[in-house]
Amino acid sequence: xxxxxxxxxxxxxxxxxxxxxxxxxxxxxxxxxxxxxxxxxxxxxxxxxxxxxxxxxxxxxx
Numbered sequence: 665x666x667x668x669x670x671x672x673x674x675x676x677x678x679x680x681x682x683x684x685x686x687x688x689x690x691x692x693x694x695x696x697x698x699x700x701x702x703x704x705x706x707x708x709x710x711x712x713x714x715x716x717x718x719x720x721x722x723x724x725x726x
Contacts, residue, residue, distance in 0.1 A: 668698045668709055675702055691717070 671690030679686040679702070688705070690698040697717040700709040712720070 668693065668696075668711070671698050673698075673700065673705070689717075 668690060670693065672692045673688040673690045675686050675688050686702040688700050688702045690700075690709075691714070695714070697712045697714055698709045699712065699717075701707060
């Protein structure tokens with residue numbers, strides 16, 4: 665299990681100020697990128713290798 669203590673979570677600038685269905689990303693930890701549901705910040709988080717996260721974000725950009 666990867667430890668996400670010290671993660672600095674951020675939401676997309678496109679998420680708006682009213683909440684809704686958002687994800688938060690923490691990319692400040694060495695060797696991992698964490699992703700979690702903004703409505704459940706104490707719930708589970710997904711962990712990706714930075715290269716995998718980079719491929720994902722490049723593939724979904726509009």
